[in-house]
Amino acid sequence: MGSFGCSPDAVTYNTLINGLCRVNEVNRGHELLKEVRTRGEPKPDVVTYTSLILGYCKLGKMYDASVLFDEMINSGIKPNAITFNVLIDGFGKAGDMLSALSMYEKMLFLGYFPDVVTFTSLIDGYCRTGQVNRGLKLWHEMSARNVGPNVYTYSVLINGLSKENRMHEARDLLRQLKCSDIVPKPFMYNPVIDLFCKAGNVDEANEIVAEMEEKKCKLDKVTFTILIIGHCMKGRMFEAISIFNKMLSIGCAPDTITVNSLISCLLKAGMPNEAFHIKQTVSQDLDLFVPSLKRTIPVGTNMDIPMAV
Template sequence: MDCVRLVRWIEGSDLLKEIQSRDDFSPNVVTYTSVISGYSKLSKMEEASIVFDEMISSGTKPNTITFNVLVDGFGKAGNMALAVAMYEKMLFLGCLPDVVTFTSLIDGYCRAGQVDEGLKLWREMFARNLSPNKYTFAILISALCKENRLHEACDFLRHLRGWNIVPQPFMYNPVIDGFCKAGNVDTANVIVAEMEEDRCNHDKMTYTILIIGHCMKGRMVEAISIFNKMLATGCAPDEITVNSLISRLLKAGMPKEAFRIKQITWENLNVGLSSLKRTIPVNVNTDIPVAV
């Protein structure tokens, strides 16, 4: 967090102390929750807990937002024991959890590498008649892909169609990347086709994953085609994408195509030649300009 935001949260904490010292005004649930949120965003969960205890001691009842902030903060800090304890306290005080509560708990377990615990909460969420949001889906899809449980991740993608959720590229990209890294580019292409059927446009990450995936399989013609489509849609590639494609083209004995990619990138997207030259080896045909 930048210094300005840090100072603001410190000032917020000082403001809380000032309010507490006054006889004509008492902090309410919004005041306490704001300060707790500030500490949580700074990963200062001990201080957030102290303010929460002060809140309870003052007789101010926390609401769902208060608990969600704490559950999310502990989960991101890797302390699932306290995240779950806060969830249990939430239930004990009669405060009903919502989709944000469950998504934060699922995220915490997935960050800790306990995906199956996250899936249990997914089922509990449905038992409480709560509908997942796009982040709930995205977190579980990404976590399953990290564990190479790609077919389960695909099932989650296909479940999207049963919910009123607009598909986003960040939901598909981990699955496409997983299959490409596993050398299964054909299945990755199937997922891409499903993505397009769901009217979900590719983003820069999608194109980069596909280009590198096809290059790794030696499918240079397809990689070039994807790169051209990327440019045609107005999606600007970054240096990683361009350099990876150029490097693979050179290794495949296609220096003219490599130079063409570099040239059109320079002409259309204003990517500096100097940054691209760094990754181009010198032992290519002498009729191709190279760095020395």
């Protein structure tokens, strides 16, 4: 640009640095910032620093992100809410909740209001570090501050509760979701459906599936596989076959885990004809979905899945 008598401005440098960070070339972006600082113009701003801080956070390099944050402050550049959210999320994903909470407190001290991104990042961090009760406390604080949750807030808390086998609390969150305007995703429901299936309560799992469909949330491969195995474990083989057929009818491609599990359970239940039919269905009808699947399903598949028959 310089050879054409055109000097790059702050927007140009910010675009370059942001682009480098997006492709994980954060060190090159940092070198560009150093070049700008050495030249003295154009002046880096909060966007420049936040892009680099985000880049380091995505790489898990929280020390480098912290150094840049301090450099920004010492340069007289005031961080904005996005800067704080980026750092809170980065520390949370790194499992450093003391630093995440410290950033949250600085954010409040500077007069910024935490938003759904702030709270979701903190809740996610607490759930990742096994502090789900603290995550729940923040969930209630959100409500007190009139900050509504989004799909990811629900997801991280439901997932955290599910990992601790707190299925009834996770189920309560799904009931709240049912009454909200949030458009849900299957990954929000799957952990809870899995818990109820493993507990032998497939009726409640089916009720959750009905709520999914009521909210126009399509079941995915994981949902179907959980349901098929759950019904097999309960000895409900024909229901499992029906779920498998529904999976095919809506164009959701099963994988080898789904098919092998169903065939194995049918054989254990003394239903070889049905197992053979499933294998034939895979061989004849699934080329559009998974061309290699039919070559990987032996009729004698034997997987260790407990069943009540």
